[in-house]
Amino acid sequence: MAPKWECTKCLEDNSDSEEVCQWCDTARDEADPVRIEQRAAREAAAQAARDAAKEAAKEAARAARERHAEAPGGYAPTGQYFSPFPPFPQPSKPSHLSCDSDAETWARERRSRLVKELSIVDFCGAAERRSRLRALQLELHPDKHDQARQPHAQEMFLLVQSRWEEDEKGRKQRKQAEARKEEEERLAEEERQRQREAAREAARAREAALRRQRDAEEAEQKRRLEAARAAAQREERRRAEAAEEEEAPAPSDQEGAQLDEDDATDFSFEELVEEQHRVDAARRRRERELRIELADEKPSPDGEEPAPEDTSVQVNICDIQGPLRTIAAEKTWLRPSGKLQWVMIVDVKKLLERSEKVARQRQRLLFGDRDADDLELVADLAARGCLNLVLVVCMDKHFKLELFVSAFRSNWRTLQYAPASLRANPKIVRMAVNRDWHALALASPDLREDHALARLAVRGDGLALQVLSAKLQNDRPLVLTAVQQNWLALQFASIRLRGDRDVVLEAVRQDTSALEFASSRLQGDRSLVLLAVRVQGATLRFASPKLQADLEVVIEALKQDSKAIVHTAPEIRTDPKLHAAMRGNSEVLRFLGYDNRDRKNTEQELFDRNMGIFQCPYDDDDIAAALRGARFR
Structure with missing residues (x-):
């Protein structure tokens, strides 16, 4: 296992060859x-070593003072020459003290x-x-000097050594920085190489995609040519079959209807x-016919153009991401010839095709909860001079x-x-319907x-009447077919047909609740309401107020x-004939007043009939009579 060292700053392990912690x-x-x-x-x-040298120097000085204290003249060296009785003239330094003075002089000069x-060394190259530092180390090494100079040499040697270590440390750090820089450059070069390789790969992918697209276009063109040839062949066969059918007998109406219905189930591509x-x-x-028709119309009855404030329209177009474009225009635009041209939705699509680079065949402009048709006029859709559309x-899969x-x-x-062009294809819509x-x-x-499409839809479900136009909702045969399929379709019929007795009667025969959607005239039709309440009495709530007060109708419903009874008129509830007819019906009589004699008699009869068979367990005749209702007569 390779030796490692632990960093005391981040407590992470590093390789022994690293001189800088790779983590911090x-x-x-x-x-x-x-x-x-x-x-x-x-x-x-x-x-x-410095302390020992200083102690040795002090010890040597003390020994010298003690040794020379007894010397003639009374000299006692204490770092400076001192004598209590110095002679005059002052004698020269003894020869045995010249060694220390030379060492100090040498140390002072050498230190300066x-x-x-060292100051010059700082400006030299590496x-x-x-x-120079190595030469100073060799020169100032203590072993190179005598005993007197060794303490001073040791001190200066350590100073040079510390400078040497700082230089070595800086050199190692520079080497590590250079190594890191080289590594970063190498990684950057590798990254650039990878990017160049990725760019080349992307270029190759684009070329391959273009090749595939060209192949697909060629295949599509070939397929269209084959489809055109097949269509031409089918047309020739159809003409030949048509020529043969002219000689053959014509099929009956029932067979023809069956053929039409079969043809409507599915179509080939x-x-x-x-x-x-x-x-x-x-x-x-x-579109051309509509433009010609609008161009021939005059802007106003007097032949004058409307005021600008009446014609200004602001078309705000947005998509799912927010506002996209605002078109400030007029309801009519001038052609180069000077004639007025009414703006349609298709003109807005053409503007978007030029500005947004989106083919108008791919565009769908939503107005509210529906698609704005290409041939609709902007003037008809705009409200208060503003039109909001969603693009x-x-x-491709829908276009x-x-x-x-x-x-x-x-x-x-x-x-x-799908776009508007596909939703206008009758065969596609027929397949969907x-x-x-x-x-x-x-x-x-x-x-x-x-x-034809409406008839096909209502045959499947009469509720399809709700998506048809007002014109078809007023078509009596179509509405009658829808009601025969589902009586709930009556609510989507026109007001005129909801007053048609045959249509409403067909719905009431299926469910008497259909009377709710009949016109007020038929809700007051006595025979129709009688037919409904005999099947379901609760239908009385849809009858007119007059019939809710009719005794015969009320009795039949009850x-x-x-x-x-809750749907009857208040005045009919006090009619004695109704009380007599409902005699014995407690559920009806409980809606009558508490002071009503018929109610009291009915309640007594019910009590006697139900309690008369009750055998009283008591011997007391008064209690038994009371329980049988004798006290209530």
Whole structure:
């Protein structure tokens, strides 16, 4: 196992070859416990050496003073020459004290020179600084000097040694910094290399995608050509079959109706493509005709243009992310020729196609809870000079016919995401309505007024009448068919047909609650209400107030359901004939007043009838009579 050292700052392990902690960037000399102990030991040894040198020097001086205290002249060296009785002239220094004076003089001179040399070393290069420090170490080493100079040399040697260690430490840190910089540059170069490789890979992927797209376009073009050839062949076969059918006898009406119904169940993709082409051509033709019709109209009865404040319209367009664009326009725009051109929703789509780069065939502009049709006028939709539209962009699977048909065959609800051109295809809508009548609500406004589609929808469920136009809701045969399928369809019929006796009677025969949706005239029809209350007495609540006070109607309702008494008129409840007819019906009589004689008699009769068979366990005749009701007669 490779040796490691633990950092005292972050307490993490580092490799023995690291001179800086890789976790907190602390130098090893300051964080490695071993290095710290070694440095402390060196400093302690140096300090001990300095202290020993000082003690040795003091001891030598004390010994010299003691040795020379008895000398003639009374000299006692104490660091400075002192004599209680100095001679005159002062004698020169003894020869045996010249050694210490020379050492101190040498130390003082050498120390001043060393300071200058060290200051010069700071401005030298790394190699020269290292060479000069090494030379000073060799020169000032204590072993190179005599005993008198050793303490001074030791002190200066330690100063040079500390400078040497600082230089070594800085050199190692610089080397580590250079190594880190080289590592960072290497990693940066590797990252750049990876980015270049990723860019090349992305370019290769784009080229492959373009190749696949070109192949798909070629395959699509080839498929369309084959489809066109197949369509031409089918057209030729159809013409040949039509020529043969002209010679054959015509089928009966029942067989023809069955054929039409079978043809409406499903269509091939080629038939849907052909129908879509016809729908697109018809929509373009209708747009041209509408523009011509609007252009021929005059702006006002007097032939004058309306005031600007009456024609200004602000169209606010947003998407699911927020406001997208605001178009400040007028209800009519001028053509280059100078004639007025009325603005339609298709014109707004053309503006969005130029500004947002979205094909207008892919655009759906939602107005409220419905799609704004391309041929609708902005002036008709704007309220108070402002029109708010929501832009929805159709995806490929809802826009491209082949992808749409594939998804539509598995789920008809895909129709709600399709553009207006596909929702105007009668064959696509017919296929959807065959599965669920709710699909008719997703069709274009023109198809919702188609009588054949409406008849197909109400045959599936009469409630489909609610999504039809007001014109079809007023169609008597269609409404009668819807009511025959589901009596609840009566509530969606027009006011005129809800007053039609045959239509309402058909609904009442299925469920008497249909009387609720009949007109007020039929709710007052005595024969119709009598028919309803004989089946369900609670239907009396839908009758007119006049019939709720009619004795015969009320009696028939109460016979069927006693709870219908709550729906009768207050004045009929005091009629003696009603009391006589309801004699014995306690559930009806409990709604009569407490002071009513018929109620009291009825209650007594019920008590006698029910309590007369009761055998009293008591012998007392008064108690038995009281229990049998004798006291109440």
